[in-house]
Amino acid sequence: MITITEEISRSVEDFKDKLRQYQDGKLDNLKAYSSIMGIYKEGPKPTYMVRSRIAGGVTTVRQLKGISAIAQKYGIKIRFTTRQDIQFHSVSIADLGNVLDDLLHCGLTTRGAGGDGVRNVACSPLSGVARDEAFDVTPYMEKVTNHMMQAADSLKLPRKYKIAFSNNAEDTANATVTDIGFIAKIVNGQRGFAVYGGGGLGGNARLALKLEDFIADTDALYYVQAMKQVFAREGDRSNRHKARLRYVVQRLGEEEFSKVLRKELDQLRNSGQELKLSIQPSKSDLAHTQGKSSFPWEEKYQNIVVPQKQAGFYSVYIHPRQAAIDPGELDRLLNFLSGLDNEPTIRLTLTQGFFVRDLREEAVEALLALVAGFSSLYNIGNSVACVGPTICNFGINDSQELLRDILAAFTPAAEAVKEALPRVLVSGCPNSCGQHQKGLIGFTGRRSRGPNGVIPTYAVSFNGKVGPGSARFGDVYGEIAAEKIAGFLIDLAALKIKSGHTDFEQFIETQEQEVKELVLNYSVNRAAN
CATH class of the missing domain: 3.30.413.10 (Sulfite Reductase Hemoprotein, domain 1)
Structure with a gap:
C-alpha cells in the first residue's frame, strides 16, 4: 500500500488552494493542477471524475468501506478501472476537496493517478x-x-x-x-x-x-x-x-x-544512490499446498473460482456489471466478508473487477450466491469497456452502450452460447483504455460512412495476447456497425460451437476463412453495397 507522507497530504492542501482560486475566478485553468491529482472534467457535463490510486490493486475491506461511504456521502458513482484503480464519477466541483480529504482518511490518495508522471504500478x-x-x-x-x-x-x-x-x-x-x-x-x-x-x-x-x-x-x-x-x-x-x-x-x-x-x-x-532491494520471502511464498484442493463446484465456475496454493483456500473473481458497483451492493459484500472467521484479502484486477482471496469452501458458496445478481459466471459477461464519450473527452463511440447491447444479447442465450466466447475488450477510440489490442476479441471505435450517412463503427480484431515470447496485438479482420456487433458475436459463438473447438485461439486460427466471411457479412462495406 502507499505510505501517506506529509508531501502527499500537502499536495491535497495545495490543490484545494488552487480550487478555491479557480472558484473565485482568480485562476483560468484548473486542469493544469487537477490532472496530476487524478481529477478530470467529465466531457460536457459540469461534474468531475476522481481517480483513487490503489497501489497494485491491493486493498482491504476497511478501505472499500471507506470508498462506499464516500460514494454515499456525496451521491457519486464507483467504477473499477483497467489500471487497478477506483474512480468516482459525477463529483461536483464543490465536493472535490472534501473527497480528497476523505480518501486520505482511508489511507488513499489520488496523487499521480493522472497527468504526466508515474501511474499506478x-x-x-x-x-x-x-x-x-x-x-x-x-x-x-x-x-x-x-x-x-x-x-x-x-x-x-x-x-x-x-x-x-x-x-x-x-x-x-x-x-x-x-x-x-x-x-x-x-x-x-x-x-x-x-x-x-x-x-x-x-x-x-x-x-x-x-x-x-x-x-x-x-x-x-x-x-x-x-x-x-x-x-x-x-x-x-x-x-x-x-x-x-x-x-x-x-x-x-x-x-x-x-x-x-x-x-x-x-x-x-556508480552514483552512490542505493536502490538495491532487500525483500524477504512473504508468508504466502512460504506456504505450500498440502495436497490438492478439491473443486466441488460445476465446471462453469472455473472461470471465477481459483484454488490457491494454500491448501483449502480459494479466490473468487467478481466483475461488477459494466465495471460499476452500487454502494449498497458493495456494502452487503463487505459486511459478509467482515463476518468471516478469517480476514480475506482483496486485489483489484486490470480487467475492471477484483478477486476476493483466502476464502474457505463454505465462504465461496455463500459469496457466489451473494454476488450472482451483479457479477457473471461467464467471460462474455465479464467483458471490458472504456468509460465512453459521456465522460471521456477523447471518446468517439459510446463503448458503454455497445457493452450494454452485448450483455443484453447474451443474457437470455443458451449456456453453451454464453460459454463459447472469451472476454471482449472494447475501446471507444484508438487510445485503448479498454485494452482492445491485447484481447482475444477486441473492438476499436471508429466513424464510417454507411448507406444513410456517417455511423459509429468498430474495427474487430482477434487473438491479441500478452506474455513472454507470445505477446502480439490482435489482427484486424474488418469493420462492423455498432448496432450489429451484438448479433455478430452471437453468430460467432454459434460458429465456434459448430467447429467443435474449445480453445478460442485455435478456433480463430483453424477457422480463419469462415470467421473472415462472417465479419464480411456484417461489415460496413457489405452493408453499403
Whole structure:
C-alpha cells in the first residue's frame, strides 16, 4: 500500500488552494493542477471524475468501506478501472476537496493517478496465492511504488510512465506491453525477473522489448529509476501525441535504446544512490499446498473460482456489471466478508473487477450466491469497456452502450452460447483504455460512412495476447456497425460451437476463412453495397 507522507497530504492542501482560486475566478485553468491529482472534467457535463490510486490493486475491506461511504456521502458513482484503480464519477466541483480529504482518511490518495508522471504500478492480482507463480511480486510493487511517490520528478515526465510486475508467464499485469515490466522467474534457485520495456497500447502501439532475460530481484528498482531518467531526458515534451516512451524507442531504434538504458544503469549504480532491494520471502511464498484442493463446484465456475496454493483456500473473481458497483451492493459484500472467521484479502484486477482471496469452501458458496445478481459466471459477461464519450473527452463511440447491447444479447442465450466466447475488450477510440489490442476479441471505435450517412463503427480484431515470447496485438479482420456487433458475436459463438473447438485461439486460427466471411457479412462495406 502507499505510505501517506506529509508531501502527499500537502499536495491535497495545495490543490484545494488552487480550487478555491479557480472558484473565485482568480485562476483560468484548473486542469493544469487537477490532472496530476487524478481529477478530470467529465466531457460536457459540469461534474468531475476522481481517480483513487490503489497501489497494485491491493486493498482491504476497511478501505472499500471507506470508498462506499464516500460514494454515499456525496451521491457519486464507483467504477473499477483497467489500471487497478477506483474512480468516482459525477463529483461536483464543490465536493472535490472534501473527497480528497476523505480518501486520505482511508489511507488513499489520488496523487499521480493522472497527468504526466508515474501511474499506478500494476501487479498480478493473484500474486501470493497463485499455484503456478514463480514468487510473490507484491512486495516489489510496494517498494517501487513508494520510492516513485516520494520523488518529486516522478510527476514531471513527458507523459505517463507505467510499470508492471507479473508473477509468472501468464503476465496478468501486462508487463510485455508497458513502459517497463518485470516477469518473475527463478534461475538456479535465485529469484529474479525478465525485464521488458518501451511498449504500450493505444496509438502507434508497440510490444515491449525484451531488455534482460534475467536480473537479480534486488536490481529491479535500478531498472525502474534508470528507465524513468531516460524517459525524462529523451521523451518529446513538445508534442504530446508523440511523448510516450515507445516513441523514444522508435526514434532511437531498438539497439540504440537498449544501449542508452544500459549506460544510464551504469551511471546510476556508480552514483552512490542505493536502490538495491532487500525483500524477504512473504508468508504466502512460504506456504505450500498440502495436497490438492478439491473443486466441488460445476465446471462453469472455473472461470471465477481459483484454488490457491494454500491448501483449502480459494479466490473468487467478481466483475461488477459494466465495471460499476452500487454502494449498497458493495456494502452487503463487505459486511459478509467482515463476518468471516478469517480476514480475506482483496486485489483489484486490470480487467475492471477484483478477486476476493483466502476464502474457505463454505465462504465461496455463500459469496457466489451473494454476488450472482451483479457479477457473471461467464467471460462474455465479464467483458471490458472504456468509460465512453459521456465522460471521456477523447471518446468517439459510446463503448458503454455497445457493452450494454452485448450483455443484453447474451443474457437470455443458451449456456453453451454464453460459454463459447472469451472476454471482449472494447475501446471507444484508438487510445485503448479498454485494452482492445491485447484481447482475444477486441473492438476499436471508429466513424464510417454507411448507406444513410456517417455511423459509429468498430474495427474487430482477434487473438491479441500478452506474455513472454507470445505477446502480439490482435489482427484486424474488418469493420462492423455498432448496432450489429451484438448479433455478430452471437453468430460467432454459434460458429465456434459448430467447429467443435474449445480453445478460442485455435478456433480463430483453424477457422480463419469462415470467421473472415462472417465479419464480411456484417461489415460496413457489405452493408453499403
